[in-house]
Amino acid sequence: MTSGDTTTVSTTEVRPTHDVPDTRRPAGAALFALALGGFGIGTTEFATMGLLPQMADDLHVSIPAMGHGITAYALGVVVGAPVIAALAARVPRRGLLLVLMLAFVVGNALTAVAPGIWSLVGARFLTGLPHGAYFGIASVVAAGLVPPDRKGRGVARVMVGLTVANIVGVPLVTLAGQMFGWRASYALVAGIGVVTIVAVRRWVPPVAAPDGASIARELGAFRRVHVWIALLTGTVGFGGMFAVYSYVAPTLTDVAGMPARAVPWVLAVFGLGMTVGALLGGRLADRSALATLIGSLVAMTTVLALYALTASSPVAAVLLVFAIGLVCQALGAGLTIRLMEASPDAPALAASSNHSALNLANAIGAWLGGVMIAAGHGYLATAWVGAALSVAGLLFVGGSVLVPRLAGGRAPRI
Numbered sequence: 001m002t003s004g005d006t007t008t009v010s011t012t013e014v015r016p017t018h019d020v021p022d023t024r025r026p027a028g029a030a031l032f033a034l035a036l037g038g039f040g041i042g043t044t045e046f047a048t049m050g051l052l053p054q055m056a057d058d059l060h061v062s063i064p065a066m067g068h069g070i071t072a073y074a075l076g077v078v079v080g081a082p083v084i085a086a087l088a089a090r091v092p093r094r095g096l097l098l099v100l101m102l103a104f105v106v107g108n109a110l111t112a113v114a115p116g117i118w119s120l121v122g123a124r125f126l127t128g129l130p131h132g133a134y135f136g137i138a139s140v141v142a143a144g145l146v147p148p149d150r151k152g153r154g155v156a157r158v159m160v161g162l163t164v165a166n167i168v169g170v171p172l173v174t175l176a177g178q179m180f181g182w183r184a185s186y187a188l189v190a191g192i193g194v195v196t197i198v199a200v201r202r203w204v205p206p207v208a209a210p211d212g213a214s215i216a217r218e219l220g221a222f223r224r225v226h227v228w229i230a231l232l233t234g235t236v237g238f239g240g241m242f243a244v245y246s247y248v249a250p251t252l253t254d255v256a257g258m259p260a261r262a263v264p265w266v267l268a269v270f271g272l273g274m275t276v277g278a279l280l281g282g283r284l285a286d287r288s289a290l291a292t293l294i295g296s297l298v299a300m301t302t303v304l305a306l307y308a309l310t311a312s313s314p315v316a317a318v319l320l321v322f323a324i325g326l327v328c329q330a331l332g333a334g335l336t337i338r339l340m341e342a343s344p345d346a347p348a349l350a351a352s353s354n355h356s357a358l359n360l361a362n363a364i365g366a367w368l369g370g371v372m373i374a375a376g377h378g379y380l381a382t383a384w385v386g387a388a389l390s391v392a393g394l395l396f397v398g399g400s401v402l403v404p405r406l407a408g409g410r411a412p413r414i
Helices: 027-059 068-087 093-113 117-145 148-180 182-203 215-223 225-245 248-255 260-287 289-310 314-342 347-374 381-406
Strands: none
Touching (some): 027 117, 027 182, 068 215, 068 347, 117 314, 148 182, 248 314, 260 289, 289 314, 289 381, 314 347, 347 381
């Protein structure tokens, strides 16, 4: 149902009101605006890792202490994604996106002027709060802007902003930090947020909250077994990728024998793989989200095993880093659509919680990889950890097929 010039969104369509049929914005421009926000969020998330030495030196703390800023951001994502999505269940979608991006701008601006480590940690926590909720709401809006059989591609267009951040945004703000100081980098990212606010306000159509939306209905998503299975699949499956990616720089230099100056270029190759994977995964998810999940996890297991066996070769290492980026984003596209399908009456909370799961995956994967390295098994052992986690993800997906069978119902279509 519609009112005024607002639009009601579902996971499958956006319907303009009868009295303003000719004022609907082009879907391409709206998707670009949503992707621009993803670009800014991806840039601020990953840029901190490249700026750690400068930040630690300027604030007179150790690099491990400065790492608390990364942890605080991840914690903000984990907390903010489900909480904001639930509390804002009745807020019009475009207005919510604008508020989330405003919080993003404020968080990065406070980071840029933070006088000490603890004020910076607080600013990073604030910056992380809108991360998951933005992607969750943007994914639902994007799915509604395109025909029902193309919603996977619509969601993928939003996620492309995050992947392009690894190719363009992170190197640019890192360069800005080297030339003008790390504070300039966060000021630049805040500027991206301001541009996003203007673009979303101009190009994304007004979208009303779903009829009957409430905190209780949103939280009801967590009563569904398939939602938890999908979240566990994301946590474990992406944990495999992070077990390797967290230590990719020393693997390239110490194992593959590549010069340190080559590492940023290889990371850009990873970002390129992510971009291709997001677009390909969106198309595959339109056919079957469940089949995309299964295929991506099988591919991830295979690629990580090959990485463990051959990444001592520079050429193989670069090609496999590209492949890891591609497969992980295909997995992400399938997972997002799967969550939205598993909770049709609360897709925003389900899709937002996905990013909480991915940040937990980051922590789990990095920790398990570190345990293997500390035990003396070497950097390539992280890939065996990753492969094992991918297999565990497959077991969770298998559980999602078995649950309806055990309940006497039909198994989901693959």
